[in-house]
Amino acid sequence: MPSWKVVSGVTALMFLAAVTLVGAGYAITPMPDEPQDGVTDQGSAILYQDGKTPIVRLGATRESVPLSRVPKHVQQAVLAAEDRNFYNERGVSPKGLARAVFKTATGGDTQGGSTITQQLARNYYKGLSQDRTMSRKFKEIFISMKVGNTLTHDKILEMYLNTVYFGREANGIQAASRAYFRQDVSKLNVAQGAMLAAMIQQPSYFKTRGNDEANRALRFRWNYVLDGMVKMGSLSQAERQSMQFPRTTYKWSDAKETSQTGFIRERVMDELNQIKGLPRDRENAGLRVTTSLDPKWMEYAKDAMVEAGVARWPKRIGAGLIAVDPENGEIKAFYGGNPERSQVDTVFTPGAQVGSSFKPYVLATALKKGQSIKSTIMGKSPQCFDGAGNNMPVGTDCYKVNNDEGDPPMGVINLVKATEKSVNTAYVKLGLKLGLDDVVETATELGVPKKYLAQHQNQGGLSLGISNIPAVYQASGYAAFANGGRPVTPHLVTKVEIKTEDGKMRKIPLPWDEEKERVLTKDQAAQATFAMKSVVQSGTATRARLSDGREVAGKTGTTEKNAAAWFVGYVPQLSTAVTMYNEKVKPISGIPGFQGNSIYGGTIPAQIWKNFMEKVIAGENMQPESFDPPTYSDSTPKVWDTPPPAPSPTPSTNPSCQPAVPGTPLPPGVEPCPLDTPTPGPSTPTPPPDSGGQPCDQWGMPLGCNPDVPPSTPPPSWWCERRPDNPQCQNPDQQRSNQPQRQSERSGWGP
Template identity: 40%
Template sequence: MNGDEGSGSGVGPAGPDRGDPGHPAGGALRRQRKRHRLLKGLGLAAGLAVLGAVVAFAVAYALTPIPSTAQAGAQASGSVFYYNDGKSVIARQGVNRTPVTLDAIPEHTRAAVISAENRSFYDDPGVSLRGTVRAVWATITGKQIQGGSTITQQMVRNYYSGLSQQRTVTRKLKEIMIALKVGREKSKDWILQQYLNTIYFGRGAYGVQAAAQAYYQKDVGELTVSESAFLAAAIQTPSYFDRPYGDRRPHAESRWRYVLEGMRQEGTAGAADLAAARYPSPPAPRPAQTLKGQRGYLLERAKAELKRLGYSEDQINRGGLKVTTTFDRDLMSAAIAAVREGRPIGTPTKVRTGLTAIDPATGEVLAAYGGSDYLKNQYDAAFDAKPQAGSGFKPYVLAAALGEGIGLNTTLNGSSPQYFRGTPVRNDSNVSYGGVNLITATQRSINTAYVQLGLRAGLENVVDTAEKAGIPAGQLKAHAEAPTLSLGVASVSTAQQASGFATFAAGGTHRTAHVVRQVIDQDGAVRKTNVETRRAFDEDVARNATYAMTKVVESGTATSAQLPGGRPAAGKTGTTDQARAVWFNGFTPQLAASVAMFRDDNKPITGIPGYSQVYGGQIPAKIWQSFMSEAMEGKPVERFKGPTDTVAAPPPRSSEEPEEPTSTPSSSPSPSEEPEPTPSRPTLPPEPTPSVPEGPRPTVSPGPAARDD
């Protein structure tokens, strides 16, 4: 055996050194050193990043001067609205601003604004770090986060040139740089004065003096603590505070209290003032005198459409827009004259008249009569008011039936009374017509036949057809399953009816009604209205329905609507129960128009000199005739395409047959009736198209003429 191996010296073999890679302690040390080097590297990188950011910020700060000029918005021009010639002015939506010095603004008014918008105003450098981070992050992510901008930043954005209202990181950073410089170089009082003279408060008022007049009809120096707090609260959402009534009041009052609480916390309002504070609900806004007559209605309608197109109230009020509307100046004059001449002298002022005319080829609203004077009544009788349609709804039923293959010469039961799904329906004066085709049912507006027709076509198809023609689904929903849907129990406006009848005039093509043709912004960019066009029903359906409606004008309930020179016209009268609303809706190939008379309180129309009861075939049809005669003057006489329908539909299903009455209903649940043009039943001339015969005459004993319900 080797002596070295068994020497017995007591000294064992040497173990591994700590520096040896194989030693456990050596591996831990090595990892520790690596972490140390990594941390040093990260620290260095972070330091360099911070240094780079500081340098970049310093460079950006140095290279971003305070603009030398105020932007146009600081002395903003309002928008101008033109007739469709692009030259004649309807109205100007100008900026309402009266600059005042800071001394003229009460201290409690200034304090209220600071409480609402920037409580650290007198202490911060012009920006809020926390708010800025939130605002930049919101800009990057596209989220809508309110707040973040100090009074200085808002003033900079609204006052100086070179800053847009776009939500971009570049714009936000530039705003921050300028705000910091302004905060260093300008006094806080100067900043606050500019802010209070440029910020928008709603009601078209820019600056606190204009706001005091717009909301409380007083100068800014007369504002109370409560009123000041309300105006300060309005800055955040001015369009909401414009009319802070009804369901808007809780939010408005909550924001007002928030401002007062801030004033209490900051000690800028006395305890006595705060204890006496009462919510200062402002009076309703007063229309400007320049909106007299129809101008106010036209302006409000155009503004509403601009908002639907994405323009903000602020852009409309101070964006310098040039808005060309679709309104035709000559046709507007014709509409005004037709209503004034058509309404009998002595007609009660509570009886409203609305008129709307639409070009079927474009969907442009060429004329609209919203009331005698916007300054007296801001409720638009052409667009906002929606009385029941009455028998003016029947053409949609007719179109739905034709679309389902039910022909014009299909025979319906025109006897009276009848029951449909338990609902009693009768014709005017309970006249029974026996078997009638769709032409006669339309010409004489036979209720029982039309309820039967609606059920045969399918009420869901009637609703679908009316909606595609321009009647909003929400106005039809409540009546979608009622047999009396076909009798016009749904509420509609003259604008909607003109749009619907324009669809017939356009051969079944619906073009969305609109009042704005184009907008030119202050940079000269032109935006034209993109009109939605869709097929509502087939052209054959439109032709056949139009043919039936020509008989209404030629020898039915609307002979007073006949146009001079034999110009073809088609349409439908309508009179609701107890004459709460009376209508005539009609068209030529070039123009569709709707006229309605009603009361805003939905009471029966009474008190018109010379009329014991009013019907659609009387005053509304005459107004329509007067307007259309002027509107068509000088235009070529175009004729409607004739009917294409010569095939009768199959007999109705048993479920569609009327129920036999068990008793005579005392009254019809449907709209009221309208007289034929003569006091006795006329002998109708034979139809010119043998393949589409007229239905039989009534078989009842002599009595009052049949009426349109």
Template identity: 35%
Template structure:
């Protein structure tokens, strides 16, 4: 053993150093961690105490106006309207029934009467969730929620949460629990634009708060958790989820002794009745339809109802006062006298080529009378779908000069028969000859020629459906290319009759499809929102882009054929516009052989507009009811009246000349293709197996309306589309006013949906 001598004495023996065990090292680390934790805790306590002392309670947010969302026209300055007027009517706690007080405490903060205004466990739980990347959690008591609304912003940050906790503690010392609950119930958002219990009582149950029953109180307390999700007006799923939350609230009230178990059980049997609430007056006329469209698109962009109705958004739309007024005034001027909006529904949609901006529309009668927007609900489009078939044919090697069978009827090998308009010499529809070119067939809307065309294209129906999607008409069902897209389109199926327009499509999407042609074959996504900001920060900015639907040459040739429809075909009414125009008429029939919709869709280089006439629920009879049911008459006249106003002050622009893809230009005037004065029957040429339809529809459509519109037409057509008049006639007023039953809702698939790939990215809109 080593030894060392001391300076003043004998050598002293020393022990060797003992190795430190793992346990000792852990204890040492824990000791220092404990010391550091205590120091940190003391520091945090000191910092919190300092912040508590130096943080003053600010002035309340003045009338919460910073939370109101405003909507503007395309200039970003002219006000269109607003969401959540926030005209609160504060009432005292004494005027609030005990049931609503107890229900809200049971729903939102069961320790309200005993806590200090904050929930430390909830704050820690939220902090861990937020730190680990989970959804941002609030962990807010009633006091904290009240503080956030009254003094702070909707910002989600740790700084705001810390300030919220401090102000909650201060409020707890300066106000009684009853005062806090009263203030909370007068300011919290209940959905439906209602802030405070008085507004909520009227919005949901059309009564004052003092009259609320137990079950009504439990409902209002339930929706506070998520006003959008739990609003029973939002569908069956929302109502089911509301019922679960409703039961939770009632159980909480029973557990707290506020009500008996028997009262809870009785109330849980069913939700209370929800009366129909009249829309706010600010939604009168077309403004309600406008704000509803904007709200639909905001939802699709990821904004919640709370953001929209109370988040202080500033929304710049694509609408212009000029285009909106043109649509409404054009409808009023162009429709037949004596036919009101209650049964006759007229839709207009105007889309700007190249941008996809919906500049104007007419959705139907006053929004306060009916919330159905017919520019969204749509109807069977008839022969307005034929240009899509033409574009598909040109894209597959055909030309405007190629000829097709214009005789009637056209028979498929399985016996399926398609007829032209009119009766013909043998009652089977008008004959136009066995070889009519594509342009003349579009001019006169010859059904058999276009069915022959679609049948001649290899896999024609599938390609036509794909072309429709590419041009701006969403698919009926989600596909790999367009996943998860709900659509107002119905029956856009790739069967042998797709070319005849049996699909139900919105006027907005039809206008956008034609805008694609006007834009040289490049589709822009139709939309109604250009920009969304809040407190100067841009939350969404529409990114302009286009997608190639067809080549520029094919668009030029398709456009050329549509110009001929206006110049010498069924669309001559549009000549009154006085500038170059292209368009197509359309008339469709329902399953009862009744004409149910009439259309005209057309464009200038600057604007594409679709006009639709339907009746009742969108599937009711027009023939024999309107003075004329042809798209060449009232719809074409309405289109002209709308576009005259839209084009006022704009320069006259020419269309590009035809490119004559895979062929030469048709002779001017199409003299070689003029049908004989007296239609004659011509044998139908045989077809190769490759020309048979890819699918066999179950129905057997025919098409045989009268040649010329009359005051009381009696068509016998059963085809879903294409009953156009070859020579438009003047319309006259009906001899008597129509009956006007209450409007009914269109089929569910006609609803207003808007969807896309990801929130706040460019969307593929389905109107």
């Protein structure tokens, strides 16, 4: 049996060898400088316009914060839970190091408590596995010692608090504060901070609610943390006794999701892809993305659609609304459909042809060429055109166009009347005469992406809106008319900030912040607006008139077979597009209150537009503003077609008269000339003949007709639109089922 001296000597030699090994290992272990993949990822946040309220959070649930933002009592709670001697050691505990050396010398296992620095080294830096081996344990110790001798304690604690996992998919103290308490870390109280500190030990096991074993284990750990804070002198015994276990939220995210959240996320990501200087991984770049959206406005849009009954419509019917600020292109609100019905939105994605709501771009092309809205053009129906817009005999090899079968015969009309009544023949001829390439160019300059127009660029039906254009670009295109001729880029993103190395937020320039060149002069835009005001005042969109009587301009659109219906309208402060369509490209049907092909742009879309606008006006106290009147200063009327001359007076068949001379007879057949009489004074003009109860037609004819007498039983839709309160107009099913369809609103005819 060896003597104690031999044993002691051998042990001493082994200990010395272990110490030598530790020293050598420390010397050759490099200080790591590269973090593990994903450990520094910070999730990006999409925010409402206040820059604070989250719409949705993306990527990793981590947002790094400086240590100064973490309350002192929260820092102390973490130290009480994980490393009470943190500020008195350099990376590893002396006791822990001696224990490791002893176990190395004696062959014991490597298990044992780790300091905060050791946890950071293991979970932050590359090069350390999670294996429980002697070599890995010593490497962890060496790296921890290097970190402790290189970084300050505050920096190590900051990195640890931004890295450690707290459960609920929350990495870092800020994400944990939001996940459990829906508040910024700076607002955590002592009890809440102690609970988060307690979670670090077993984040996947502990439960914050209930009374099961996992919850009781967490409460036990929470008490351990508070008692530790008392021992450390960071909490008084009286304060300790007053603590109550904090109540956590049910949901893990502080972002309140709505039915539109997914559509917002997709649109924002599309816009971020257009911004230069952003990291490739946008979701994990720690971006703060502020949008133009206000939750109140989003509710206005949703409520307007709900009141229209969209929930009762067939699933095949898509509907959407989007509003754009004419001043800068900011999207103020939208409703992109119900994601439970379709994962494809109805406002950012092309859903249907735009119909006659495209005609204002044709009008703008004429205005750009110096032709005023007083220009005249033939509006009769049918007409047949060659490729240059010249009239050809119907039945020959030409493009035949019809107006609404319910419209009265038309002759030569000006462009105001052609817009007001949505006259197809006039607009097709105008587009062909102007040149369809020029029409496409104008629409593109006003903000409609060319990719949506290219395939129809050489078709006469382009002027009738046979292109599928997303509603967002219709709203922004009309915004240029509202602001006086300056195009805007529609966008949700108003500010993007990214965190720099020093922890500060840097603002990224946005491409749509640059003002675009004017496309129309102010007077040209005023003329277009004047024409579109008539659409609402007495044309196809009388349902869009606002209750307070303020000026409104806009254009309806209805596609072939009533497969889609639009109204795009604006006031000086806001441009809004409303669309509804059958995804099967068949007539819109199954809508309560409507039968047959009775839905066109002037019905449901115009009513939705009005309801939305009146919610905005009331909720935001939007004051009435007037449009600038046209001056016609930079345009002249173009005579595409000349009105027929007025008929000449029929000459009298009577022979000339002769003065009557007393006692002298006149020749046979000759009348005496009338005697000179004084010139009569002013008199009341003779009124037109009174037609009594004769009703007026859609154009207010004949003279003297009574506009309050319905022209038929039941009354036609145009008459009820002007008198919605009339008792005979309370059954829309019967009225509309008996009325002709509005072909003048339809698109889809092509050569």
